[in-house]
Structures are given as C-alpha cells and as structure tokens.
Amino acid sequence: MQNLSKHHVKQDDHQRAEGGRTKAATSGQVDDSSGLNIGGDWKFSKNPQFLKDRLAVWDRLYEKQAAKYKEFPREKINVTLQDGAQRDGTSFETTPFDVAKQISKQFAEKIIVAKIKYTRRIGTLDEGLLNPEDDGKSTFENQWFFWDVNRPLEGDCILILYRFENAEGRETFWHSSAHVLGQTLETEFGVHLCHGPPTENGFFYDSYTGKDIFHDKDYPIIQKAAQKVVAEKQTFTRLILTKEEALELFGKNPFKVQLISSKIPDGGKVTAYRCGTLIDLCTGPHIPTTKMIKAFKVMKNSSAYWLGKAGNDSLQRVYGVTFPSKKELDEHIHLIEEAAKRDHRNIGQQQDLFHMHHLSPGCVFMYPKGNVVYQNLMDMIRREYRVRGYQ
Ligand SMILES: [Zn+2]
Known part of the structure; x- marks a missing residue:
C-alpha cells in the first residue's frame, strides 16, 4: 500500500438500481447526515487482534442460537x-x-x-x-x-x-465473492471494512485504510490470500442478532457501528454471516462453499468517500471478478480487451476525429475531420426527416 491521493468516486456509482436485490456484503443505506471522520488512526497489520476478539463473540452468540434451533x-x-x-x-x-x-x-x-x-x-x-x-x-x-x-x-x-x-445465481456468486475479498483485506492489511456490493461485472469492497492506498503490487497478495480462502472450502454460517449484540460483535469497526446505530431500530434484529475469519453484517444469501470460486481476479482499485459524501472519511475501493471456472474468467478478460479496442474514445483519437477528457466525461472535443463527418451525418438525418414528412 502507498500513501497517495487518487480520484474519488461516489460510493454508489456502481450499484445496480434494479429492484431491492442488490445487496452489499454489508447491507447499506444509512442516514448520511452522520459520518464525517470516524475512522481515526489506522495502521497496517496482518491478522489484526480484532479478528480473534470478534470470533470469540461470534462463537458465544452462535452457540446460543444453535440451542434455540435444536428446540x-x-x-x-x-x-x-x-x-x-x-x-x-x-x-x-x-x-x-x-x-x-x-x-x-x-x-x-x-x-x-x-x-x-x-x-x-x-x-x-x-x-x-x-x-x-x-x-x-x-x-x-x-x-x-x-x-x-x-x-x-x-x-x-x-x-x-x-x-x-x-x-440470481450470478449476483449471489459475486456478492459472496465480495466477502472473500473482504476477508483477504482484513487478514492481509487489517482494514476496517465498510461496504461491499456485487455489480454488473463483478463486485467491490470499500475499506478504511487511514492515509494509505492500495497499489497494483497489492493485487497478487489479495489474489493469493483469496486462493487460500477458496482452498479452505469455507462455508457461510448465519447468525441473527439483536441491535445490542450487533454492536458488541462489530464494536471494533467504527463504520459498521455507525451502520448498525443508524439503520437498525431499537429492539430490531439483523443478521450477520461468517466465512473463515470474516464476520460481516449481511442479509445474505451466499454460495454454499467458497470452493465454487475457481477463478478470482482483482481488476482495479480507486477511492471513495464513506456513504458517498465528500468530506467523510476517504476509503479504498478494490474491484474484483470471479467465475466458477478459469475458462469463463479468460473469456471475460478477452471480452473486456476486445471492447477496449472498439471504444469510440480510442477510435476518435486514432482516426483524428475527436478527443475526450476524463475531467469532462461525455463531452466531445471535435477536430476538423471529425466535424466534417459529424456535419455530413447531421445533413443526411435532416434530408431523411424531410423525405418522411417531418418539419
Ligand atoms: Zn453477504
């Protein structure tokens, strides 16, 4: 990880809007009037102590729940x-x-x-x-x-x-993969996990890392740790919590504490899931075992603000994609490469027609040749309109 600043993206940019199904590895949506800087000091640590403390609370509560199910x-x-x-x-x-x-x-x-x-x-x-x-x-x-x-x-x-x-299967697969990614970020870097939903092309997880950011060289570390999670054939177990129990379980993570405090009404209940050392606030459901993830790839990283609000803590977003076979991952990467070749932004530059700037997305800066093509196209469209009786 490196201490640098990067462009920030809104936290919910990549969330799917359709229906209520898309759920974060942490179920999201809180009142964003609160927030600001709650992360505090953060230091890199492999296998941080909070993992063991959280597991101890989980074991105690899970035993209590198992006794109820037995009845x-x-x-x-x-x-x-x-x-x-x-x-x-x-x-x-x-x-x-x-x-x-x-x-x-x-x-x-x-x-x-x-x-x-x-x-x-x-x-x-x-x-x-x-x-x-x-x-x-x-x-x-x-x-x-x-x-x-x-x-x-x-x-x-x-x-x-x-x-x-x-x-439904693909979304659950990628949602579960976000938990695997979250687990690696916790064990390898000691991050505070914040928000990790599936997207149309995979998933991401936002985490708090103080002033540090992830870098390309961290990707193999994450991928290697994810392979270990897959090899361990971890299953997902489910625990129902009262608000008080949830606050105890996630007490070391200020972001989860804020989600629980503002999202769950007093007297309300919520669920958490565990796979391996990761315990996450989540409504589920998940894949039966992590061994189904045969291919795991970190795609990119960027920054985001906690709750998507500028001024709140800056978070690190890591994007990944997974498949039930290596072949499907290879096909996916191939498609992305092919799409990049056909990207109009690249073609515009290559053929000297126009350019676009990342600071003004969607805005086209036309060159003379591009303008000739554009004007000819507009003339043709107008001619066709007249032929068809439009005014
Ligand atoms: Zn989940």
Whole structure:
C-alpha cells in the first residue's frame, strides 16, 4: 500500500438500481447526515487482534442460537419444485442442497442459491427481520425468501434453485465473492471494512485504510490470500442478532457501528454471516462453499468517500471478478480487451476525429475531420426527416 491521493468516486456509482436485490456484503443505506471522520488512526497489520476478539463473540452468540434451533420440532415436510415435482424432507434438517441432491449430485453441486415460499412454516427465528425481497404488500407468511443452499428448511415450501447461469445465481456468486475479498483485506492489511456490493461485472469492497492506498503490487497478495480462502472450502454460517449484540460483535469497526446505530431500530434484529475469519453484517444469501470460486481476479482499485459524501472519511475501493471456472474468467478478460479496442474514445483519437477528457466525461472535443463527418451525418438525418414528412 502507498500513501497517495487518487480520484474519488461516489460510493454508489456502481450499484445496480434494479429492484431491492442488490445487496452489499454489508447491507447499506444509512442516514448520511452522520459520518464525517470516524475512522481515526489506522495502521497496517496482518491478522489484526480484532479478528480473534470478534470470533470469540461470534462463537458465544452462535452457540446460543444453535440451542434455540435444536428446540424446533423435526417433522416430515413436503417440498414442491418449480416443475411441480414433490420431494420429502425433515424440518430444520433438510436443506435445499439435500433436495437438489435427490435429483443428482452433479446438479446439486452447481446450485448457487435457492428461493422459497412457505406454505406451512413450522417455526422460525426470522420474524421481525428486515426482508429486502418484501414488496410491502405481502405478509411474512406468504413472502418469497432467497435462501442459503445449506440452510435447513423450516416447513412445507415451494423451492426454486438457481445456478451461475441465472441472474440470481450470478449476483449471489459475486456478492459472496465480495466477502472473500473482504476477508483477504482484513487478514492481509487489517482494514476496517465498510461496504461491499456485487455489480454488473463483478463486485467491490470499500475499506478504511487511514492515509494509505492500495497499489497494483497489492493485487497478487489479495489474489493469493483469496486462493487460500477458496482452498479452505469455507462455508457461510448465519447468525441473527439483536441491535445490542450487533454492536458488541462489530464494536471494533467504527463504520459498521455507525451502520448498525443508524439503520437498525431499537429492539430490531439483523443478521450477520461468517466465512473463515470474516464476520460481516449481511442479509445474505451466499454460495454454499467458497470452493465454487475457481477463478478470482482483482481488476482495479480507486477511492471513495464513506456513504458517498465528500468530506467523510476517504476509503479504498478494490474491484474484483470471479467465475466458477478459469475458462469463463479468460473469456471475460478477452471480452473486456476486445471492447477496449472498439471504444469510440480510442477510435476518435486514432482516426483524428475527436478527443475526450476524463475531467469532462461525455463531452466531445471535435477536430476538423471529425466535424466534417459529424456535419455530413447531421445533413443526411435532416434530408431523411424531410423525405418522411417531418418539419
Ligand atoms: Zn453477504
């Protein structure tokens, strides 16, 4: 990492706006009236102490939750697949992965995420949790829920299974990959993680690193650490927290503390997920295991402001992309290279037509040759308009 300044981008520039599904590895949206400089002094540290402290709190709370789940009755449940086929299972034991395995093991291993609707829910600890899929018109009983593939089912339900080829699967894959990236940033550099959503072409994670910034030479370090996470075949586990528990769990990270304080109402509940040493505030769902990520590449880095607001703490944004196979990553890189060759900004320069400047994006500075082409095109369009009766 290096101590330099870089261009800042708005924190939400790359977030997808469609629907409520795109979720950060940290579920976002807080009142941005608060913020400013909360990061304080920060020093580089590999495997910082806060990782161990956080895990100790997690273990204690997770044990408490496991005891509660043990008390729910194990009953025969009926699962209806999208094609109408019926499968049997046991409540609080059978997972969507188990159901998929009844079809074929090969099929099950490609399932990224599930979506379910309960027709009879035997019990749950989820009541009162914020559901990002809720359109406001449905009740808790008749809602669709995105569901971790390795999370036990809680009653009779309709089940849809998604693979990487489906938009839902790809988004979950990249969302989960943001957690892997976050884990490497914490263990290798000791950052305070802030906000890490999937994007249309991968994912990023914003983190606080004081006055330091990431540099190209850090990419191989991140990629090597990510490969280790993948090799460890980490699973994602889910924990429901009260606001007080969440504040205790994330107490060492001032950014997460601010999100929890401003986003969760008093008496409210929130979820966190763990994979490896990373524990993150998140609504989920995630891929069943990190071993599904066969190719992981850091694409670039830039800076951002906390909550996208100038004047707040400056953050480091690291972009990455992942795929279930090396071949798909190679194809993706090839497409990016081909698109760059056909970029009108490069063609404009090469053919002496126009240039563009990064300080004025979208503004074209025309050269004489470019102006001739432009005027001829405009003349043709006007001629065609007249032929077709426009005035
Ligand atoms: Zn997540």
